[in-house]
Amino acid sequence: MSDVDPDLSGVEAGLASYVAARRWFRGKARSIAAATLRDAIPLPVDGRRAWIGLVDVAYADGATDPYTLPLMTVDAEQAAAIRRERPHLVVRERADGGAVVDAVGDARVLRALLALIGRDAVIEHGGSVLRFRRTARALEAVDAEPRPIDVEQSNTSVVYGQSYILKVIRKIDEGVSADLEMGEFLTHAGYAHAPAVAGAIDLAYGGAEPATLGILHGFVRNRGDAWAFFLGRLAQIAERPPAPGADPLGDDRARVRLLATRVAEMHVALASRSDLAAFAPEPITRGERERMVEAVRGSLRTAFAELTGRRGSALPADAASLVAVLAPRARDFEARLDRFITREVAAWKTRVHGDLHLGQVLVSDDDFVIIDFEGEPARPLSERKAKRSPLADVAGLLRSLHYATVAAARARGTPEARGALQAWHVESSRELQRAYFAGTRGQSFQTAPGDVQAMLDFYALEKCVYEVLYELNNRPDWVAIPLAGLAEWIERTDDP
Numbered sequence: 001m002s003d004v005d006p007d008l009s010g011v012e013a014g015l016a017s018y019v020a021a022r023r024w025f026r027g028k029a030r031s032i033a034a035a036t037l038r039d040a041i042p043l044p045v046d047g048r049r050a051w052i053g054l055v056d057v058a059y060a061d062g063a064t065d066p067y068t069l070p071l072m073t074v075d076a077e078q079a080a081a082i083r084r085e086r087p088h089l090v091v092r093e094r095a096d097g098g099a100v101v102d103a104v105g106d107a108r109v110l111r112a113l114l115a116l117i118g119r120d121a122v123i124e125h126g127g128s129v130l131r132f133r134r135t136a137r138a139l140e141a142v143d144a145e146p147r148p149i150d151v152e153q154s155n156t157s158v159v160y161g162q163s164y165i166l167k168v169i170r171k172i173d174e175g176v177s178a179d180l181e182m183g184e185f186l187t188h189a190g191y192a193h194a195p196a197v198a199g200a201i202d203l204a205y206g207g208a209e210p211a212t213l214g215i216l217h218g219f220v221r222n223r224g225d226a227w228a229f230f231l232g233r234l235a236q237i238a239e240r241p242p243a244p245g246a247d248p249l250g251d252d253r254a255r256v257r258l259l260a261t262r263v264a265e266m267h268v269a270l271a272s273r274s275d276l277a278a279f280a281p282e283p284i285t286r287g288e289r290e291r292m293v294e295a296v297r298g299s300l301r302t303a304f305a306e307l308t309g310r311r312g313s314a315l316p317a318d319a320a321s322l323v324a325v326l327a328p329r330a331r332d333f334e335a336r337l338d339r340f341i342t343r344e345v346a347a348w349k350t351r352v353h354g355d356l357h358l359g360q361v362l363v364s365d366d367d368f369v370i371i372d373f374e375g376e377p378a379r380p381l382s383e384r385k386a387k388r389s390p391l392a393d394v395a396g397l398l399r400s401l402h403y404a405t406v407a408a409a410r411a412r413g414t415p416e417a418r419g420a421l422q423a424w425h426v427e428s429s430r431e432l433q434r435a436y437f438a439g440t441r442g443q444s445f446q447t448a449p450g451d452v453q454a455m456l457d458f459y460a461l462e463k464c465v466y467e468v469l470y471e472l473n474n475r476p477d478w479v480a481i482p483l484a485g486l487a488e489w490i491e492r493t494d495d496p
């Protein structure tokens with residue numbers, strides 16, 4: 001702890017177990033050696049002692065990840081209320097009955113953060129420089145009490161009425177966050193179906209490139225995300241399957257079509273600046289395909305090793321029976337991956353969303369808004385900013401439609417329900433592709449028509465394997481869902 005306020009003394013004891021228990025902590029599969037408070041940058045907040053804390057989490061394997069932890073000291077009365085209502089915010093109990101807490105729960109601190117962005121404030125402390133930046137011309141006044149949102153997420157977001165949402169980025173990566181870079185790009189490109197960026201917070205320390213700690217977006221009025229929306233629809237379909245001969249998608253056909261159109265428009269916008277090196281479309285070379293295949297081969301082997309090793313013995317029964325069928329076919333997966341190298345493929349790469357699934361799409365009035373351009377949280381920032389085929393996003397959405405139908409079938413698995421859900425899956429996947437390719441027809445980044453399926457298959461497998469590892473680390477009860485995806489994939493890509 002370097003030059004940290006005496007009010008925070010003692011906070012490091014217990015910091016490792018505090019961090020390890022948070023949803024936003026990314027190193028759940030690793031063993032923590034120590035967590036230390038590298039710095040605590042004081043924030044000017046009326047009536048509060050608050051800081052932006054920078055926590056270094058050191059792992060047993062020698063690596064270290066820095067995390068953002070806004071901190072605040074509270075007296076015994078405030079601490080009692082927090083213990084009662086939001087115990088997960090209590091970082092450290094103090095002998096006087098007070099506590100050191102995560103400050104994201106405090107309205108005064110949150111208002112101060114918005115005000116600091118609004119006036120482009122700069123706070124220097126020790127070797128750290130915290131820079132607040134407004135990208136909108138002016139921020140609108142917000143009367144409503146700011147509050148953290150109450151959904152599962154990889155960071156912590158705070159809403160300011162119906163005006164703004166501030167994402168406090170937890171795991172700190174050197175450089176501008178992909179979400180901020182993509183959001184500013186799409187805002188300037190005039191793409192209307194992603195939230196506008198209104199401001200940002202970054203941190204520079206020790207000569208390193210500034211890291212994004214926060215992004216302020218315009219708040220999108222919504223009725224939840226497309227994952228919850230389609231799960232609701234699928235529950236209805238499972239309960240009352242469409243009559244024989246009726247469209248298995250019903251009203252969802254138009255919705256899936258609109259969603260695909262918004263994704264196509266996003267890809268057109270992302271490919272619109274061939275003058276900007278970070279965004280200019282480029283062909284995918286054979287060497288790159290070889291690297292892509294090797295990376296997926298490595299993840300596939302890790303996934304099978306985890307599924308059949310120590311973790312395997314703790315798997316839920318539905319997952320264990322899928323592993324029993326899939327593990328003996330590990331070589332078949334790899335053989336199919338090899339075909340992706342041996343054939344010629346004419347495809348382009350551009351900047352893409354990178355982690356597109358139904359949970360990244362908000363349902364607003366009768367339209368869709370795409371959020372969270374951070375890429376897959378488990379990948380390093382450089383990979384998350386790398387150009388990829390836009391078909392990677394399409395494959396992500398196709399995987400998500402499959403996820404939703406498998407999740408719905410787990411909830412209600414009568415033969416009639418399964419049949420209706422299967423038909424919905426097949427038709428929604430077709431409709432999504434039809435509308436997407438209509439929306440990108442004639443664009444220079446389009447993959448040659450004869451190569452589309454090979455590309456989609458590659459990215460579907462890559463995503464499935466990622467999902468298996470993601471679920472093993474975060475929601476082991478869900479691992480059967482991507483395993484069902486692997487089973488579907490190997491069957492669908494079987495030699496004729």
Ligand SMILES: Nc1ncnc2c1ncn2[C@@H]1O[C@H](COP(=O)(O)OP(=O)(O)O)[C@@H](O)[C@H]1O
Binds near residue numbers: 373
């Ligand atoms: N611009 C926005 N307007 C309204 N709600 C939003 C907006 N952006 C995000 N959200 C809400 O915040 C949640 C988390 O946002 P997300 O960007 O996915 O965070 P994370 O990267 O931490 O997973 C979303 O699921 C959504 O409910």
Ligand SMILES: O=P(O)(O)O[C@H]1O[C@H](CO)[C@@H](O[C@H]2O[C@H](CO)[C@@H](O)[C@H](O)[C@H]2O)[C@H](O)[C@H]1O
Binds near residue numbers: 227357360400467
């Ligand atoms: O936290 P993020 O939203 O950036 O994404 C991660 O978590 C997702 C789960 O919350 C995970 O998505 C997987 O589950 C979804 C349903 O909860 C499903 O719609 C997706 O298709 C499936 O991949 C995502 O992979 C992970 O990166």
